[in-house]
Amino acid sequence: MPEPIIRTEHLSRSFGTVKAIDDLSLEVPAGIVFGFLGPNGAGKTTTIHLLLGLLEPTQGRAWVLGFDTRTQADDIRARSGALLEFAGLYERMSAEDNLDLYGRIYRMPAPARRARTKELLTHLDLWDRRRDLVGAWSRGMKQKLAVARALFHHPPLVFLDEPTAGFDPVAAAALRDDLANLVAREGVTVFLNTHNLTEAETLCAQVGVIRQGKLVTVGAPDALRARTGGPQAEIVGRGFTEPMLATLRERPQVAHAELHNSHLLIALRGEGEMGPLVSLLVHAGAEVEEVRRGKASLEEVFLTLMEEEQR
Amino acid sequence: MSDIRTMIWKETKDSVLQGGWSASIRPLILLGILGIFSPWRIGPKWLALTPLAVAIVLVIPLLVILSFVGDAIAGERERHTLETLLAGRVSDRAILLSKIIVTTGYAWGTALLGLLLGLIVANLTKGQGSWEFYTQVDLLLETLALSLLANLLGVSGGVLISLRSATVRQAQQYLIVATLVLVVGVVLALKAVPAEAIASLSASQFWLIAMAVLAVLDAILLGASLVSFRRSHLILS
Numbered sequence: 001m002p003e004p005i006i007r008t009e010h011l012s013r014s015f016g017t018v019k020a021i022d023d024l025s026l027e028v029p030a031g032i033v034f035g036f037l038g039p040n041g042a043g044k045t046t047t048i049h050l051l052l053g054l055l056e057p058t059q060g061r062a063w064v065l066g067f068d069t070r071t072q073a074d075d076i077r078a079r080s081g082a083l084l085e086f087a088g089l090y091e092r093m094s095a096e097d098n099l100d101l102y103g104r105i106y107r108m109p110a111p112a113r114r115a116r117t118k119e120l121l122t123h124l125d126l127w128d129r130r131r132d133l134v135g136a137w138s139r140g141m142k143q144k145l146a147v148a149r150a151l152f153h154h155p156p157l158v159f160l161d162e163p164t165a166g167f168d169p170v171a172a173a174a175l176r177d178d179l180a181n182l183v184a185r186e187g188v189t190v191f192l193n194t195h196n197l198t199e200a201e202t203l204c205a206q207v208g209v210i211r212q213g214k215l216v217t218v219g220a221p222d223a224l225r226a227r228t229g230g231p232q233a234e235i236v237g238r239g240f241t242e243p244m245l246a247t248l249r250e251r252p253q254v255a256h257a258e259l260h261n262s263h264l265l266i267a268l269r270g271e272g273e274m275g276p277l278v279s280l281l282v283h284a285g286a287e288v289e290e291v292r293r294g295k296a297s298l299e300e301v302f303l304t305l306m307e308e309e310q311r
Numbered sequence: 312m313s314d315i316r317t318m319i320w321k322e323t324k325d326s327v328l329q330g331g332w333s334a335s336i337r338p339l340i341l342l343g344i345l346g347i348f349s350p351w352r353i354g355p356k357w358l359a360l361t362p363l364a365v366a367i368v369l370v371i372p373l374l375v376i377l378s379f380v381g382d383a384i385a386g387e388r389e390r391h392t393l394e395t396l397l398a399g400r401v402s403d404r405a406i407l408l409s410k411i412i413v414t415t416g417y418a419w420g421t422a423l424l425g426l427l428l429g430l431i432v433a434n435l436t437k438g439q440g441s442w443e444f445y446t447q448v449d450l451l452l453e454t455l456a457l458s459l460l461a462n463l464l465g466v467s468g469g470v471l472i473s474l475r476s477a478t479v480r481q482a483q484q485y486l487i488v489a490t491l492v493l494v495v496g497v498v499l500a501l502k503a504v505p506a507e508a509i510a511s512l513s514a515s516q517f518w519l520i521a522m523a524v525l526a527v528l529d530a531i532l533l534g535a536s537l538v539s540f541r542r543s544h545l546i547l548s
Binding site for chain 1: 313314317320321324325390391392393394395396397398399400401402542543546547
């Protein structure tokens with residue numbers, strides 16, 4: 001089995017009496033987009049700081065790209081890219097100078113820097129604006145440039161801290177598309193901090209859920225759905241009554257049923273065959289117009305996990 | 312060394328060249344006072360580097376530093392560029408030293424340019440006659456050395472203050488207070504030394520003592536800045 005690109009063992013970090021990260025043990029395989037999901041203040045940014053060796057853990061250890069974050073942080077930072085909470089661009093410099101700076105920092109020769117600048121800016125539709133001062137750009141353009149900067153020196157691992165936070169849905173979707181294309185093209189491993197579940201669902205092969213510094217669960221989005229949220233069904237129609245719902249709830253394949261206007265939402269156990277349930281409703285006098293089956297969204301899984309943790 | 316060169320390139324692009332016309336006005340005014348107005352007012356005596364001329368050559372670049380140095384670290388923190396820089400591979404030392412080198416070089420460059428302009432203006436005020444260079448070359452060299460050490464002191468202290476300030480505005484407020492404390496301190500220190508002791512020193516001895524004191528203070532402040540500039544501290548702040 002290949003060595004994970006990120007491995008943490010009982011990693012903890014406290015700030016005074018507050019435990020920002022609490023006993024985090026995690027393995028991230030190479031070559032995937034790993035989503036680190038959690039509400040604000042869950043410890044996602046602190047985790048990135050620890051993995052980049054910018055902060056020392058209070059307890060536990062972590063290895064990134066095979067290097068110890070305590071003793072070999074320089075090696076980690078030399079081989080990874082990062083887009084942290086803010087774009088961190090020099091707004092009084094042009095876009096190409098911003099990229100050139102990071103190329104110089106990573107000791108790329110001048111011809112390679114020029115070629116890479118052209119390649120990335122062209123791919124992101126920013127080439128024509130390369131000589132503009134970045135301060136004059138829109139937020140979306142700046143964030144795209146910051147993504148390009150993180151990938152500029154061909155790092156095998158990139159840390160992205162909430163790259164679409166604060167964006168309107170259209171801009172966020174556009175940036176996500178760019179990000180997905182770039183990541184697939186470059187073949188990098190991405191550690192993506194996000195509280196955006198659509199983002200995690202769209203981009204990530206695996207997600208870890210963190211709450212109050214503790215890792216709640218980790219796995220592929222589908223596996224999480226299977227573990228926490230089973231299949232669901234939605235029945236649209238008329239004449240649904242409380243006694244019908246009570247009868248439904250007694251059936252072994254029904255975990256939960258509730259009525260929202262004319263929509264009957266049913267959480268199923270196992271594969272949960274729908275035929276007998278629809279038949280039961282029709283015989284009881286309901287008019288069924290449409291039956292839809294689906295899986296729980298990652299958002300529902302996430303909310304369930306958060307609720308379970310709170311209990 | 313390559314890291315320092317890279318960061319000097321960045322500092323020059325970001326701080327010195329890209330501030331726009333409005334940001335250049337203050338340094339240009341200061342250069343005008345040093346290189347044009349003062350030599351024109353003092354006249355041909357400027358070439359003899361009178362105590363007033365030397366004081367101007369020493370003080371004006373310090374004012375240039377005051378207008379730049381508060382931004383050094385606090386500005387990067389305020390604009391959120393520092394965190395990204397720290398997440399990269401460049402060393403703490405390269406980031407800090409490049410800021411010190413560029414700002415000191417800029418201030419000392421102002422002194423050199425001011426002396427060059429002053430040479431031209433002072434010769435022009437003489438009217439007819441042959442062009443003269445500064446009459447006391449050893450005093451000129453001592454002034455330049457003292458200016459370099461004084462600028463380094465200003466920059467090291469300024470960077471240290473900027474390092475400990477949350478915002479550029481706060482850094483500038485602290486810088487003003489620190490400058491006042493320094494001026495009062497120098498005056499009090501000079502007053503504390505018996506007048507006979509100062510009178511017994513030759514000009515060269517006086518300059519040498521001043522340079523030695525500045526060199527020691529430079530070393531202390533530079534060391535303190537290097538110790539304070541640590542990734543983990545900066546990330547937490």
